[in-house]
Amino acid sequence: MANSHDISKSTVYGAYPYCTEILYLPTVPQSSGPIDMILPSAERISLGNIQVPGDWYEPDASKNAWFRWVTGHQLSCCLWQALACILGDSELPAQSVENCVILLQTYSLILLYTGSVSPEIYANLLRPFMLMWHASFSGTWAADYRLVKQKLGPVAQKLGVNNRLSLAFRDTYRIHDEVGRVLVGEGTKSLLRQSKQDQVCVSEEPEKSKRFDGFFQIVRTNSNNKTVTGQVASRIKAVAIDLVANGLWTAYSEPRMGDIPFVNSEVPHLLEQLELGANICLACLR
Numbered sequence: 001m002a003n004s005h006d007i008s009k010s011t012v013y014g015a016y017p018y019c020t021e022i023l024y025l026p027t028v029p030q031s032s033g034p035i036d037m038i039l040p041s042a043e044r045i046s047l048g049n050i051q052v053p054g055d056w057y058e059p060d061a062s063k064n065a066w067f068r069w070v071t072g073h074q075l076s077c078c079l080w081q082a083l084a085c086i087l088g089d090s091e092l093p094a095q096s097v098e099n100c101v102i103l104l105q106t107y108s109l110i111l112l113y114t115g116s117v118s119p120e121i122y123a124n125l126l127r128p129f130m131l132m133w134h135a136s137f138s139g140t141w142a143a144d145y146r147l148v149k150q151k152l153g154p155v156a157q158k159l160g161v162n163n164r165l166s167l168a169f170r171d172t173y174r175i176h177d178e179v180g181r182v183l184v185g186e187g188t189k190s191l192l193r194q195s196k197q198d199q200v201c202v203s204e205e206p207e208k209s210k211r212f213d214g215f216f217q218i219v220r221t222n223s224n225n226k227t228v229t230g231q232v233a234s235r236i237k238a239v240a241i242d243l244v245a246n247g248l249w250t251a252y253s254e255p256r257m258g259d260i261p262f263v264n265s266e267v268p269h270l271l272e273q274l275e276l277g278a279n280i281c282l283a284c285l286r
Helices: 061-087 094-114 119-133 143-159 164-184 191-198 205-215 225-246 267-285
Strands: 023-025 218-220
Touching: 023 061, 023 225, 061 094, 061 119, 061 143, 061 225, 061 267, 094 164, 094 225, 094 267, 119 164, 119 205, 143 164, 143 205, 205 218, 225 267
Parallel strands: 023 218
Antiparallel strands: none
C-alpha cells in the first residue's frame, strides 16, 4: 500500500528538530520507459495544511544554517536526478519542457533556501568546514549536477535563448551567483576560484563526486525507487515546516539580494512552488 505524503499528518524528521539525515541515492536515476506524471493521490505531497511542532520555532542559528545547507544540497541532487529522467527523451514534448521548467524553478527556490543563512554564519561555520574538506570544494562536483548540465545545455540551446526552459536555466545561474555574492562578500573569492589562484591540485572527477557526497551526507547505493521518493518527501516536509515556522529569511538573515525569483515571495507562494516541483520529482523518481 502506498504511503501518504500529506505533510499535515506527519511532522517528524531526523532524530531531533533540524537534525540532518543521510540521503541514499543511486549514482544515476533508475528510470525506465516513459514517465507517468500522474501521481495517485496517496503518493502526492500536499503542503496546504502544515502543522509545525513547537520545538521547530526559533532554532539555534548555526543548527538551522547547517540543516538548510545540507538538506538544500540533498534536495538539489534529487531535483537534478528528476531533470535527468525527463531530459533522457530524445525529443521533449511541450509538457515535458514545462515540467523541466517547474523543476528548475523549484531548484531556484531551493538555492535561495540553502543560501538563506547569514554571511556571518557562512564565514564562521560553513566556509571553514568546506575549506577543511577540500581547498577547492564546489557544488559543481556533484555527479547529478554534471549529468544534468550535459543534457540540459544542448536542449536549452536547441529551444532558443528566449524559451521558458532556457530562461529558467539562466535564472538558476543568476540566483547561484547572487547567493554567492552575498555570502562570500565583496573582495572574497569562492573556494573554487581561490584555489585556482593558489594553484591548488584538484581531484579527478570521480574523487570530486565522492568528496561532494561525503560532505553532504549522501551515500550512493542501489536504492529502489520507493526508498528514493520517501526520502524526497521527508525532506520536502522538513523544509516546508522550517519555512512556515521561520520564513525564508530567518531572524539571523535578511534578503540582501537583488531582483531575482522568490527573493521577496511570501511563504504560501514558496510552498506552492515547492509542492509543484516535489510532485513532478516524485513522479520522475518513483
